[in-house]
Amino acid sequence: MGDKAPQLRMIRPHLLHLPQLELPEPYHLTHWQLGWEEHWTRIIASSFGATREQYAFDRVMRIDTAFAPERILFLCHEDEPVATASAWYNPSYRREVGILHYVGVLPEHQGKRLGYAICLAALHRMVQERRVRASLLTDDFRLAAIKTYLRLGFVPEVAGDASFAQRWQALFKHIGQPELAKRFLR
Secondary structure, three states, rough: OOOOOOOEEEEEEEEEEEOOOOOOOOOEEEOOOOOOOOHHHHHHHHHHHHOOOOOOHHHHHOOOOOOOOHHHEEEEOOOOOEEEEEEEEEOOOOOOOEEEEEEEEHHHHHOOOOOHHHHHHHHHHHHOOOOEEEEEEEEEOOHHHHHHHHHOOEEOOOOOOOOOHHHHHHHHHHOOOOHHHHOOOO
C-alpha cells in the first residue's frame, strides 16, 4: 500500500431528484470572482488544516483545464465568502461525470449545514452542465464531510484498492452507523 493509503472514493450514481437548495439566513450563493483567490485559499487551508501555501489558488485551481469561475461556488455571510465547493470536471474522464471538488467551510461557520448546502449547490451546477452522475475523493478522517456525502446520496466505491472495504467498515463503526457496512459493502 505504500506510505499513504489512497483517498477513499464515493459516487452518486445519478443526479436525478436532487433536493431543492435552501440556504439558511443570512447566507447567499455565488461563484468565484476575480480577486477571490485569497478567500478560496483561506477557506480550503483552514478546512484542511494546511498552510495557505499548500493550497494557493493559482497553483491548485486556475491551472486546471476544468477551471471556470461558475464551477467554483461560494456561500457568503453578508459579503464574506465562508464556504466553497467546486462542480469540477475532468475532460480525460467520462464526460457525464461531475466531480465534487475541494469542499470547505470556515471553522466559525461549521455546524450550520453549510457543507451540505454548498455540496448540493455544486451538484445542481453539475446538472446544469449535463452531468448525470458525480464522484469525489475524501480522506478517512473527514467524518463530518463523509456524513454529509452520505446524506447527499453518495455511496462508497470499494473497487480499486484492497484496503477500501476494510477502511469503510472501520469508518462506519467510527461514525456510529455500522449497519451501513451491510448496505454498502456486499
